[in-house]
Amino acid sequence: MSNILVVQGSPRGERSHSRRLAETFISAWQDVNPQSQATRREVGRTVIAPVNEAFIAAAFHPEPQARPLTMRADLALSDTLVAELMxxxxxxxxxxxxxxxxxxxxxxxxxxxxxxxxxFNHSLDNGVSQYEPLVLGKKALIVTSRGDFGFGPGGQLEAMNHADTWLRTVLGFIGISDVTVVAAEGEESAEHSFARSYAEAEQRLLALARTF
Incomplete structure (x- = not known):
């Protein structure tokens, strides 16, 4: 049995295309995996505290097991989110x-x-930083929507895509290298063009639900 964590990042509710597509996928995935559990983590419509100086001091404390209570409090949300991911x-x-x-x-x-x-872990090898990912054996799906066409691989606007490409980099850094991206493009273009792209993304997600 596999459990799935759904991180919803859109600040919009029912009007969010990426949110609706993700829910379409989850519904289909649960049909295929009826014994599995889906956990939803809302970050688009709930404030997630940004990293601040206290967080950094606590996270990089030289003796993690000896952190004072104030530092543990500064990391409480992070600890919860990391445990949830794991x-x-x-x-x-x-x-x-x-x-x-x-x-x-x-x-x-x-x-x-x-x-x-x-x-992740960090060490030095002859003064050169070495990084070790610690989040292993997981698969990820990024569901996104874009205002125009051409932000995907080989597209004319590919170089301007710092969204799912950045997510791939970060996920890979911590060890999640098996990442699939499904995008609906052209929300700000002609209505029929976006509708076609949305439908194609929806069909791809329905197919992916059988193997993910």
Missing amino acids: AHERLVISAPMHNFGVPSGIKAWIDQIVRIGLT
Whole structure:
């Protein structure tokens, strides 16, 4: 049995295309895996605290087991989010493109889960930094929507895509290298063009639900 963590990053509710597509996928995935559990983590419509100086001091404390209570409190949300990620074999991130990047809630969630000693390790080899990913054996799906066409691989706007491409980089850094991206493009284009792209994304997600 596989459990799936769904991180919803859109600040919009029912009007969110990426949110609706992700829910379509989850519904189909649960039909195929009826004994599995889906956990939803809302970061688009709930404030996730940004990393601050207290967080950094606590996260990089030289003796993690000896952190004072105040530091443990500063890391409480991060500890919860990391444990939640580790407890699930599958990850779905619903993240529309905002100004060529991800919504602020997704960025804040990533900053909370990329933790030295928990999701990656760091060491020095002859003065050269070495990084070891610690989140292993998981698969991820990124469901996104974009205002225009051509942000995908080989597209004319590919170089301006700092959303799902950035997510791939971060997920790979902590050890999740098996990542699939499904996008609906052209929300700001002609209505029929976006409808076609949305339908294609929906069909791809329905097919993926059988094997993910």
